Amino acid sequence: MSRTVTDATPWYEDMSPGSGGLAPRSWYAASDAPRVSLNGDWAFRLSPDADAEDASFAQPGFDASAWRAVEVPGHWVLQGAGGAPAYTNVVYPFPVDPPRVPSENPTGDHLRTFTLPAGLPEGGESVLRFDGVESCARVWLNGQELGDFKGSRLPHEFAVGDLLRAGENVLALRVHAWSSGSYLEDQDQWWLPGIFRDVTLLHRPQGAPRDFFVHAGYDHRDGCGTLRVECDGAEGRVLLPELGIDAPAGEPVTLPVEPWTAETPRLYDAELVTPGERIPLRIGFRTVVVEDGVIKVNGRRLLFRGVNRHEFHPETGRAVDARTMRRDLVLMKQHNINAVRTSHYPPHPAFLDLCDELGLWVIDECDLETHGFVDLEWRNNPVDDERWTPALLDRAERMVERDKNHASVIIWSLGNECGSGRGLTAMAAWIRGRDPERLLHYEGDLSCEDVDLYSRMYPTHAEVELIGRRAEEPWADAELDARRRAMPFIMCEYAHAMGNGPGGLSEYQRLFERYERCQGGFVWEWIDHGFAHPEHVFAYGGDFGEELHDGNFVCDGLLFPDRTPSPGLVEYKKVIEPVRIGPGSSAGAFTVTNGYDFTGLGHLDFVWSHEVEGVLVDSGALAVPELAPGASAEVVPDAAGDGLWTVRAVLAEDTVWAGRGHVVAWGQAEVGAPAAPAPATGARPVRGEGVIALGPGVFDAATGAPVRLGDVAVEGLRLDVWRAPTDNDNGAPWQPDERYGLRWRELGLHRMRHRLDAVEAAEDALTVRTRVAPAGWDLGLRTTYRWTAAGDRLGLTVSVVPEGDWRVPLPRLGIRFGLPAAFGGARWFGGGPGEAYPDTRAAAMLGLWERDVDALQTPYVRPQENGARADVRWAELTDGSGAGLRAEGGAPFWFTARRWTSEQLDAAEHLPDQVAGEHVWVNLDHAVQGIGSQSCGPGVLPEHRLDAAPAEFSFVFSALG
Structure with a gap:
């Protein structure tokens, strides 16, 4: 290509x-x-600016021993060679004056010497290939300039056969x-210069x-595939022994095949054989179309259960090795994910x-984003400037080819x-002309003039429902x-x-399953981009002294940086989950629904278990009839009884991604009513010197606060409404919904x-009346604690009546108290094993769970509210000897325990800022606010909002050991 x-x-x-x-x-x-890999150690020199004239380092004989x-x-x-990572989401980290960039332009000169291996064939050509260099590169071989290129996450090749030497190169x-x-690569990620993908010398x-170009379509009506391989620049034949194919390249061959889908990734091993090269092919037969307003593959509607994936490793950045990719x-x-959008560039091939x-x-996305122009009202946006069109077309072509x-x-x-x-x-016109067999996507132009599907980011549930009904707001252009x-x-x-989040996933999924037009989506995103850091554990925007940055907005993934889910x-x-397992029409029955798009359930085994109070009573295999996609059947385990019943769908055989017995889906049902805690009433409060005794409890006579329960000291029990705001509580400034985290703090x-x-102190109860309120406002919560006792059991009923005009929901509503730090063992019957909140509780499996308090914490890169367990019937905190405290709920409650207060958690910016104190702080909550997705999406749905309203809840406490 030419350049000026x-x-x-x-x-x-x-x-x-x-060029070149x-x-x-x-x-x-x-x-x-x-082929010869040129990966490995390269000599390197960093300059603070771009001196385009000095190319002496590229000449043979240059002394780079000091590099x-x-x-x-x-x-x-990331290798201590100068400079530091920088993170921005939208804004460019340099003045916006396209195509100019700052004079302060860190420049890395790289040198690699190599010797050609013995026995290379004579004749032909050699090609030097770069799979990824940020943000641009100028290339020399043996002192001869080859050219230069841009397009950081795209391949670039140069012919070098005439320049190679038998000795050192x-x-x-x-x-x-x-x-x-760089103006085309503003992609919500770290700016990380360098040669971050492979460098290879290829013999041609x-x-x-x-x-x-392999074309392998599939006709679902007759079960036949059609294979045609275009071969450019040589005569060739296509060999596919399993199907008996030996055909000239360019000629179509049609015959019965097994199709490729994400559920059944059937690949056929083949070869393209030419006079000079034999190239292995792995061929999957499939056809993708839009038909009747629906994306269909091989004749069936598709439902994306997807994620967006940036390339990231906490130590090597975008240099991601094959082992990590497979992982x-x-x-x-x-985790039942069936689709990836390669945000926002083609991945390593x-x-x-x-x-x-x-x-x-896969949605394969071009290496293109100009988001930083949005705050300039898109003035001088390159995608609407014809001078940039060759660069855009080049990026589209390099991706597709x-x-x-x-x-x-x-x-x-x-x-x-x-x-x-x-x-x-x-770009759209070029791609359609080159590859009409795939669909075309772009979200940014809501007119959808150039694409095959309507795509949006972060619409509300209500809007998705309108779209599903094809009843969304009309555009002015009727056509x-x-x-x-x-x-x-x-x-x-x-x-x-x-x-902490995202919330509202279940409600979205129900819309996808209800409306044929709504074909799923891609969660943002796969992994937190936190760099390993000796001080912070993981670092985010601003931790490297960036002038402009977007903080921990770069940590927005379903994996923590170390790839822990x-x-x-x-x-x-x-x-x-692709199989729905829920309660059936009668006690003890289950309904099983096949939610796969293409396959039956023959690859799964179904097993049931029966537990009473967390103790396994019985288990066995469950017979489930063969079900076509979308079909349901009611099944009944061959046993009966009250208690908790769980049915799991597990892999029947080993696969390349999980072993036999891996749980794909599960469902639960309770038969009979859960046992209610025995009442704790009848004992009389007894006043002593400065204290009031009531059953096993001892209270401060002046404040009415409990100071001991049996032999367990209790600190600071009181109503609690605060939580350390989550990223979703704080929201994003561009979101239309109210940002409750900010309002709570205000x-x-x-x-x-x-x-x-x-x-x-009455005949049968100790009653403490309080008012809980923030300074500076006329709002409050009139709160009454009524303590009762019977034998070794202490009862508490809390009544709360809001006063004033509460216009925001509460973060939580319950009690908080401290226990001595020795009580670090937790055991509970309820949802688990992990955390859950009102709109993130689908995965909370009812059962008996046990964890250390430290293991109850979720290590979000920026500390925030975490660790609640849902639907808890009772919870225990114990020391190593078995002594401790047990709390039973009059109704299922939310349980949290940690070694720091919510206020201390709120003050933390990184994980090491959380310092264990002398207490374990326990929250037993009647209700908690949902999570939502407002860090970049909709807020908490109304049904998951904790509005201030009169409430009453109760617990029964007893000492253990």
Whole structure:
């Protein structure tokens, strides 16, 4: 490609995509043609600015002995070689003056010497391939400039056969942190310059193909597949022994096949054989269309249970190795995820090989985002400036040509958050012309003029329902409105998984299953981008001294940075499970529904268990008839009785992503009413010197507060309404819903005052009357504690009556108290094993659970409210000897225990800021506020909001040991 360079415009500020490179082509992992990896240690020198004239380092004989080494693939800012990571979500970290970039432009010069291996074939060509360099590179081999390129997450190749030497060869790259390409790569992630993907020298023998394109469609009506492989630049044959295919390239062959789907990723091993090269192929037969306003693959409607995935590793950034890629995909499969959107750029090409193998639908997204222009009202947006169109087309072409032979890729995406413009239309036209067999996506232009499906980010549940009914608000352009209304609908981003959350997943999933048009979505996002840090454990925006940054908004994933699943991922697995198991029409019966899109249930075993008070009574296999997708049946375990019944669907055989017995889905039902706690009434309060004794409890006579229960000291028991606001409580400034975390703090709910009005010792109860209220406001909660006792049991009934005009919900409503730090063992009967909140409780399995208090904490990268257990009937805190305290609820309650107060948790910015104190602080809550997704999505649904209203709740306490 040509480029224009003037004295005033250095190459890295030129709008063109680069010069000197070869046309893009398919990527494949191996063939019989030799290849040499140039990964490893490279000599490296960092300069603070871009000196485009000094290329002396690229000349043979240059002495780089004083340079340091960096590892390739890698980012120099993560290897102690100078500079630091920087995180922004939307804003550019440099002045917006396209295509110009700052003079302060960190520049990394890289040198690699290599010797050609002996025995390389003579003749043919050699190609130098770079799979990913941020943000641009200028390349020399043996002192000869090859060219330059932009497009950080796309491949670039150069012909180098005439320049290679039999002895030592010197490869040199100059990499700039900023370039004109940076304006196209504002993708809500860390800015990380460097050579972060593979560098490879490829031998291209005479008679090898320049490129090839595998077309493998499937006709669901007759079960036949049609294979045609285009071979460019050489004569070739296609061999597929399993199907008996030996056909010339370019000729279609039709015959019965097993289709490829994400549920059944059937791949056929084949070869493209040319005079110069044999290339292994893995072929999946499938056809994707929009029919009757619905996305269909192989004739059936598709439901995306997806995630957005940035490439990230907490130590190596976007340099992600094959083991980590596989680990990601195995975790996705184990958590019922069936689709990936490659936000917001094509991934390492090996990742798509794994998607083909393991079975995931892929939206492959172009390396394009210009979000930083939004605050400028999209002035000078490159996608609507024809001078940038060649660069946009180059990015589209490099994506499609590289990834076109993957069965998993069913949708091309033009990019992300670029507004709208003529450049996007040109990209869409080119992609349609090159590959009409896939669908086209772009969310940013709501007119949907250039795409095949209607896509949105973070719509509310109510809006999704309107869209499902094709009753959304009309556009002014009747023709475009009719086109959009006829389209299938997906949410390319929803359920923002930042911190504690996301909430509301179950309600979204019910809409997807109710409305044919609503074909699921992609949770934002897969992993927290927190860097391993010696002081903070994990660092986020601002921790590296960035001038502009967006804080912990970069930590918004379903995995923690070390790839430990978060409660959000566990919840998502339950919500999207492909088999629905719920109570049947009669006691002890279950309804099983096949929620797969394509397969039956033959790959699953069903097992039941029967427990009473957490003790296993019996278990066995459950016979479930063969069910087609969407079909249901009622089944009954071959046993009966009151108690808790659980049915699990587990893998019947080992798979490449999980072993036999892996739980895919589960459901529970209770038969009979749970046992209520025995009443604790009848004992009389007895006054002593400064104290009041009531049954096993001892109270301060002046305040009415309990100080001991049996031998267990109790500290500061009182009504509690505060929680350390979650990221979703705090919300995002652009969200229309009220940001309750900010309102709570404005009201002073984190510093409530407790006024004592009366301590009354009657015949059968100790009653303490208080008012709990924030300073500066005329709001309050009139609160009465009524203590009773019988034998060794102490009862508490709390009555709360709001006073004033409460216009915001409460964070929580319950009691809090402290126990000595030794009481660090927790045991409870209720939801578990992990945390849950009103709108994140689908995965809370009822049962008997035991954990250390420390293990009850969820280590969100930015500390916040966490660790509540739902639907708790009773809970115990014990020391190592078995002594402790037991609390039973008059109704199921929420249980939290931690070694710091909510106020201390609220003050923490990183995990090490949470310091254990002398107490275990326990919350027993009558109700808690939901979580929502307002860090970038809708707030808490009304049914999960804890509005201030009169309430009464009770507990019975007893000492243990």
